[in-house]
Amino acid sequence: MTAKNLQDTTTLSNGVNMPWFGLGVFKVEEGPELVNAVRTAIQHGYRSVDTAAIYENEEGVGQGIREGLEAAGIQREDLFVTSKVWNADLGYESTLKACETSVQKLGLEYLDLYLIHWPVEGKYVEAWKALETLYKQGRVKAIGVSNFHIHHLEQLMKETEIKPMVNQVEYHPRLTQKELQQYCQANGIQFEAWSPLMQGQLLDQEDLQGIAAKHHKSIAQIILRWDLQNGVITIPKSTKEHRIIENAAIFDFKLSDEDMQRIDSLNQDLRVGPDPDDFDF
Secondary structure (H helix, E strand, O other), X not given: OOOOOOOOEEEXXXXXXXXXXXXXXXXXXXXXXXXXXXXXXXXXXOOEEEOOHHHOOHHHHHHHHHHHHHHHOOOHHHOEEEEEEOHHHOOHXXXXXXXXXXXXXXXXXXXXXXXXXXXXXXXXXXXXXXXXXXXXXXXXXXXXXXXXXXXXXXXXHHHOOOOOOEXXXXXXXXXXXXXXXXHHHHOOOEEEEEOOOHHHOOOOOHHHHHHHHHHOOOHHHHHHHHHHHOOXXXXXXXXXHHHHHHHHOOOOOOOOHHHHHHHHOOOOOOOOOOOOOOOOO
């Protein structure tokens, strides 16, 4: 099922509803611009915000959330907030503590989704056990991972009790990760895209220009629509109000099968971020 509007959700394997579309805040520094972006997104109907400890902007995101809830006249329960535990904190006790810190900085009672940011070898299984504890305690409503390849997921599921509900990975027309997505689908793990617009590198790509012209949409809108029609949750980053609004204006058209295949065919297994198998953080 493809989302019909900005508030549409998909149901994760544990029954929690997660919006198909949200705001990412990677590399947005603390300050008025950040607070403004989060508040603006919520005012314009976004119901999902994705941050991480390493972004060092959880306090500003929290402030934006409080202002956004008030401006939109909605409750905390209407919003889906994600954060992630950083590599330096991947131990059982240290992960529990990291989650507590994130929740405090955000000024929230709980997180909707907490992710392991990277699969640091020898550390992520212990960290996952901490996430299981947080989940059982109700401190977080859902738990998942980020940047996990199939072999990481296999090891995790072999050694732990609860399987991840989400895998957030780099995903865009140059990196479609089909095999990984199929594996996640088969195992009931929701696929989510970070860097869906390849950090702006695809905004003058010829094939995408042609599809965009046909639908009277921007290239960004075409890519984000492609995400949703592929069953992939997407969290584009922007701090500009007109862009925040434009990114979300993707529910009034549909890409044809031919459009979808053309976009799929742009894959080159090309990353803008590190490969989880050989990153060194």
